[in-house]
Amino acid sequence: MTVTSPAPSRGRSDRQVVIVGGGPVGLWLAHELAVAGVNPLVLERAPRRSPHSKALGLQPRTIEVLALRDRHRDVIAGGRPLPNWHFGMLESRVDFRDLPTPFPYLLAQPQSVTERLLEGYATERGVEIRRGHDVVSLTQDDGSVTVGVHGPDGAYTVDAEYVVGADGARSVVRQEADIDFPGSATSAYGFLGEVVLDRPPLTPGFTALNEAGRLLVVPLPDGRFRVTGYDPRHQTREPMTLDELRDASTRIAGTDFGMRDPSWLSRFGNATRLAAGYRAGRVLLAGDAAHIHWPAGGVGLNVGLQDAMNLGWKLAAVVQGRAGEHLLDTYHAERHPIGKELAEHTLAQTALIVGLNPEVTALRALLSDALAGVRAFSDLLAGKLSGLDIAYPPADAGAHPLTGVRAYDPEGEGVFPLLHDGRAVLLTTGEAPVHAGVAERARRAGVSVRPSRLAATGGPAWSQVTGALVRPDGHVGWATGTPGSTAEFTAEVGKALDELGVVFQ
Numbered sequence: 001m002t003v004t005s006p007a008p009s010r011g012r013s014d015r016q017v018v019i020v021g022g023g024p025v026g027l028w029l030a031h032e033l034a035v036a037g038v039n040p041l042v043l044e045r046a047p048r049r050s051p052h053s054k055a056l057g058l059q060p061r062t063i064e065v066l067a068l069r070d071r072h073r074d075v076i077a078g079g080r081p082l083p084n085w086h087f088g089m090l091e092s093r094v095d096f097r098d099l100p101t102p103f104p105y106l107l108a109q110p111q112s113v114t115e116r117l118l119e120g121y122a123t124e125r126g127v128e129i130r131r132g133h134d135v136v137s138l139t140q141d142d143g144s145v146t147v148g149v150h151g152p153d154g155a156y157t158v159d160a161e162y163v164v165g166a167d168g169a170r171s172v173v174r175q176e177a178d179i180d181f182p183g184s185a186t187s188a189y190g191f192l193g194e195v196v197l198d199r200p201p202l203t204p205g206f207t208a209l210n211e212a213g214r215l216l217v218v219p220l221p222d223g224r225f226r227v228t229g230y231d232p233r234h235q236t237r238e239p240m241t242l243d244e245l246r247d248a249s250t251r252i253a254g255t256d257f258g259m260r261d262p263s264w265l266s267r268f269g270n271a272t273r274l275a276a277g278y279r280a281g282r283v284l285l286a287g288d289a290a291h292i293h294w295p296a297g298g299v300g301l302n303v304g305l306q307d308a309m310n311l312g313w314k315l316a317a318v319v320q321g322r323a324g325e326h327l328l329d330t331y332h333a334e335r336h337p338i339g340k341e342l343a344e345h346t347l348a349q350t351a352l353i354v355g356l357n358p359e360v361t362a363l364r365a366l367l368s369d370a371l372a373g374v375r376a377f378s379d380l381l382a383g384k385l386s387g388l389d390i391a392y393p394p395a396d397a398g399a400h401p402l403t404g405v406r407a408y409d410p411e412g413e414g415v416f417p418l419l420h421d422g423r424a425v426l427l428t429t430g431e432a433p434v435h436a437g438v439a440e441r442a443r444r445a446g447v448s449v450r451p452s453r454l455a456a457t458g459g460p461a462w463s464q465v466t467g468a469l470v471r472p473d474g475h476v477g478w479a480t481g482t483p484g485s486t487a488e489f490t491a492e493v494g495k496a497l498d499e500l501g502v503v504f505q
Helices: 024-035 060-067 073-077 111-124 172-176 242-253 300-319 325-354 358-373 375-386 436-444 487-500
Strands: 012-020 041-044 080-082 106-108 128-131 134-140 145-151 154-165 189-197 206-210 213-219 225-230 259-269 272-274 283-285 425-428 448-451 467-470 476-480
Touching: 012 024, 012 145, 012 300, 024 041, 024 111, 024 300, 041 154, 060 073, 060 300, 073 111, 111 128, 134 172, 154 172, 154 300, 172 283, 189 242, 206 242, 213 242, 225 242, 242 259, 272 325, 300 325, 325 358, 358 375, 425 436, 436 448, 436 487, 467 487, 476 487
Parallel strands: 012 041, 012 154, 041 128, 154 283, 425 448
Antiparallel strands: 080 106, 134 145, 145 154, 189 225, 189 259, 206 213, 213 225, 425 467, 467 476
């Protein structure tokens, strides 16, 4: 469902939050704000959703993020689980089957489908989405941000307490907020075509890797195929043609698979940039507005959705006066290092994909052998692609080792349902009953206290844990091994809630 709301052609309106960009990242952020009771305005330049899909998969952690709000079932139902995936198009695949998650697979699903579902979730929560409304200017002072917009009926302005730029690689918000975007320019181009194949490969996710280039063929739900890869012979910004796609496929794979009737032909570059800051006063960035890279490993959209998950509950708490503005600084502190790591491993993958000389060929062989034969190496790459290794190191070096990691219950339904309302939860995992003061202290913070089996089911890291405060984004904010029946435990809970600095309504 595409929503186009009327807007004044002249004049000014006030909002708590304006989100610029109605793609998956902006839509999920809007949903998160709405879950907390904030009614954001989404402004999207395009008059309608694109039928094309830059991204084709959801990684395990992203599915967990959706499950934290019970929004994963429709997404899974329409996708195709793939038990392994590629890193740098190496000959050996990264195995997801033993990952510690209820969703040990890459879910193959076009971005257009994901975006349609996310828009439905947002509008179900009452979010207003204005399509065909182009943000052209932005100014801010200590109290508000003014956004200049060109809409179908003319120009108007919107005043907001905060503005989030989720408006992609060429972000107007980022530029208007004067946030630097350092990195490297495009030096190589990949190709992409979505076509009918009369003689498709028998293997899903077929790859051809040789001195002529790289080729990957992925089936799409509508019976079409995406043919993508790297061709050193055609390195240009000029529009892609079907003849060029056929030529590349024939030279690299030995056949054009009977391709015809293209619905999309495109190129993409390997420019890699990371915003110097994810926050500038009352302006914040998420998704491609904050980080761009070669689309290697299928991680970009996923990192963007996880940006939104980290930011949503924090921004809602600040806007509603339930937390101090300093909470927004933790967004940059926690997510900027993730963007840096994303840039690093996609650059590494790019080198493996575009390098066709003997040295890179030897490196690919070495890494493929290690991937197939060394479990620790496979787990390392699986963690990077899946997003399951993301943790937010605490400022206190003496904090419990679980602080900052994602809370995962191997039983599948033990943690996620407790966070459907977007509020933090205090898990008590010890056998002894908690001190009577714990419930009262948690109640004042709007945090529920729930028993959990994680001490028994969560593995060695959880075996001695007696309590843990889990944030709305599913990451552990505090954990302890102090017996729950003691006054010390109650004091630790109080300190943890004070340090989190948020009251949940």
